[in-house]
Amino acid sequence: MKALVWHGTTDIRCDSVPDPKIEHPRDAIIKVTSCAICGSDLHLYNHFMPGMKSGDIMGHETMGEVVEVGAESNGKLKVGDRVVIPFTIICGECEQCKRGNFSVCERTNRNGHIAAKAFGHTTAGLFGYTHLTGGYPGGQAEYLRVPFADATHIKVPKGIPDEKLLFLSDIFPTGWQAAVQCDIQPTDTVAIWGCGPVGQMTIRSAVLLGAKQVIAIDRIPERLAMAEAGGAITINIDEDSVIERLNELTNGKGPEKCIDAVGMEAHATATIDSMYDRVKQATMMETDRPHVLREMAYVCRPAGTLSIPGVYGGLLDKIPFGAIMNKGLTIRTGQTHVNRWSDDLLRRIEEGQIDPSFVITHTVSLEEGPDMYKVFRDKQDGCIKVVIKP
């Protein structure tokens, strides 16, 4: 089959690789009908996340049709089912899964010992996202083996286009969880850093959950326009001071809820701390560029909440913990517990509350995938979300 394969820094190719096979009775194989490039895939493309090996298949936003099931699917899946595959692989049986903390499933990361060395404990296995999370082949391919498939799937009805459902795999529940982590009240101002795909979903989620005002922060005109279309007030970091504007919009009190939808590769070229990060990252002295975290901690209203869906990888420098502690801020973060939200979000799509396909700006073939990584990374051609049709 054809698949997008990682070969090194900024080197992704469309290769011919062996078809996946059932390796365990709980596995299933799906024929991929749609998949997408995620912003977090760019951390692999730029090789900021450690743990990739040449030959790894990319992709963790995938949907398709079941073409083969293992003997232990427990009647939960059958050939012909239409499924969205959550990016977190879950067993559904461990203590964390039972509590709904699917992204920290205790059993699905087959390299859990490596994750435990890095993080203290294992986290869930992920598709196409380094050997730290199991080294599972990803879904930017014609076929995908789904481990623990009896639990790791979202069944979706036929008759709704892929484009409306695909993002149940990651960015829609990720944006949703980011907003839910804020426990949004009708009096809340929610400030969201980053208007990429996750940021856009977070904006819509905050609007649906009834925030008084939603403020979106970015520098790319097209992304800001899309954020505004979704009901956000926008701040262009190239034109305005983020801190000043946020204080203006909240009568000097700061937003109650701050969401970091940027993560480890913040581009804020005109600030001293971001230059400091760039120098340290270039000299291998720092893994991440946490400009957004610093700004959020500074501007957030005392007793407010910092919600962090943005991906961070390692050791962060100069985090103003004095501000966090003295202002009594609550930090909520984590990979997304996709299956915890998927039934509710599917219902909202079916009822027409939201149509997540609004974010798609490019639809391409698998062969065009490698080029689209660069277009997406460099934000060329108004690129916000790339869907691939294998």
Added chain:
Amino acid sequence: MRYETERTRRRGQADTATDTLARGLGLFSIALGIAEIAAPRALARALGMKGQEGLIAGYGVREIATGIGILASKDPTPWIWGRVAGDALDLATLATALEGNNPKKENVGIAMAAVLGATALDVYCAQTLSRESPHPLPPLQDYSDRSGFPRGVERAHGAASDFAVPSDFRTPEALRPYTQPEAPRHPQPSM
């Protein structure tokens, strides 16, 4: 030109090869500046320029300022030209160390060769950045109609208020918005 100036818009396409080179030169400037400030005596000794420690440290400050300018500005072009000027100053200063009986002339020659290499990169980078791009910027895509809400933003606002936030995601009661307690139902006796 890809950078914002009086005449052009920033388009967020700053990751071309030349831009990466400009950033690299900015980082190099800062690293070199730190070395010049941290070890002016060792550098002066190696180049046979004893007594010039203050000048070397001063050049270090210049390098750091230029590096910050390159990394912080929306348009690094003038700062890269600033590096070219700085290179000329460095070469002129090093040339003075070739006079007389300096026993470290060989090291000075190596340093001058290194500066010339950096100068070539600086000139290339500055010239490329100064040139107008042969490819006009594509027009902005218009996403102003992409609300994602089939029934419009107004009807979407609060549409998910039926969602019950799970108990482990709820804000502690003490951190919820403060509301005035209700007025007492019975009149209070006047004091």
